Amino acid sequence: MTASNISNNRKGVEAAMAGNHIEAEKFFRQAIKENETAIEGCMNLIRLLHMQGRHAETISAFKELQINVQIEKIHPQILYMVTQSALDIGDQKIAIQNLSVLSPQHPGNSEIQCMLSEAFIKSGRLVDSQKLLERVIQLNPEDPSIATQLAITESELGNYNKAEKIHKQLVGKFENAFLSHFNYGLFLANIGETKRALRCFERCKQIVPNAPEAQEQIEKLIQNESNGLTEIYQDIEKKYWVEAEKKLRKNKEVIEPIQFWAAVNELPKENQQKLGSIQAFDAEIQIRIVELYSVSEKEKFLAELVDNVKNAESLIWNRAGKPTRHGLQSHEILNGSQSTAIQDLCRRLKEASLDYIKNKPLLQKIRNQKKGNKELSGWSVVLKKGGHQKRHIHPESIVSGVVYIQLPKESANEEKKEGNLVFPSNNMKMVTPKEGMAVIFPSYLAHETVPINSNEERICIAFNWT
Known part of the structure; x- marks a missing residue:
């Protein structure tokens, strides 16, 4: 590494520590430009870009680093940062590549194992997620996050009985754990068990009063009741068009746009016209x-x-x-x-x-x-x-x-x-x-x-x- 390159890296670090990110980036890029093997400059640039939330550029800088360094020799901190950026922009390939290196290096780190499992699921590699978690849970049998992730994987595979068995074990074992009840509620909501899901989310609110995540799920499950959609569709079934039209107009601000226009689509044309353009519901046009x-x-x-x-x-x-x-x-x-x-x-x-x-x-x-x-x-x-x-x-x-x-x-x-x-x-x-x-x-x-x-x-x- 040349003297000027060391100087540029040092200048970049000093600029970054002083909060001058523009100057820091300039010095790091100059270090890379002057010497293609300036690994330190490239890693510093990755840290800077990731810190600024410039995720696509972080991935680009990482790919440049990989030209000169085998992935197994890249510092775990860099791999982790790049993984976070990859997940943020939906680049599952980079995420899986990096996490597959980090996972065996840190078998006891449940966060890394769950991140890899989630990346597998999003890539449709459900069996890989299942195998990973079954292996990891042998090392961490008491870790609720690994067990929860396994339940999610089993659910995605259609193994609902297995998934529910795991969720029930977690709820029984961690009776006062917010996440145990919350994830069980999500599972129940997904399979259409609304009443049981609501009980899970209400239990979450007992554990953590006014928990926004639980409240959001409760509101989502009872939305059709609170926004009048159930009554509106009852009117539509009875062909009470005017009543349905009035209720739609009254509740327009609290009904999700797609659900609102879906209900309008069920009305006769003369009622539709009072709520929006007829063309919006003309199948030949749309x-x-x-x-x-x-x-x-x-x-x-x-x-x-x-x-x-x-x-x-x-x-x-x-x-x-x-x-x-x-x-x-x-x-x-x-x-x-x-x-x-x-x-x-x-x-x-x-x-x-x-x-x-x-x-x-x-x-x-x-x-x-x-x-x-x-x-x-x-x-x-x-x-x-x-x-x-x-x-x-x-x-x-x-x-x-x-x-x-x-x-x-x-x-x-x-x-x-x-x-x-x-x-x-x-x-x-x-x-x-x-x-x-x-x-x-x-x-x-x-x-x-x-x-x-x-x-x-x-x-x-x-x-x-x-």
């Missing part, structure tokens, strides 16, 4: 069909996508809390995937979603209200004979859609309705799926599918764009 692939691309990309779906470890039968019936539904399959076919699909879907929302003023308004961040997420659905999707909306997003990657012959036949995507509200629209086709629509439009009657599988990837 639903867009996009051919994602050319004829020459379909064979290659769709086959690879089918392989990705089939190999998804989180693909489980009738996933709890989801609308899939007589079929399999996966956990997240798009976000963080290292598959080139999935990454290519994400690029196409993001472009299509951005183009779709351009001329949709209501969706733009909702995105501003929800502070949408243009993130894409998705999951796979494999329907068997009799399989279908129950009527539902996507309240957590703004734009939703589905990409068809493998269809039974009956589903692709426009003269038959099997497997069709249906938008059942006013001026009902039915879409016949085709392989390689994407259907994009507002998340507030209720939709369902016609059951299939084939022994062939119907495979698709549904997605949300926020």
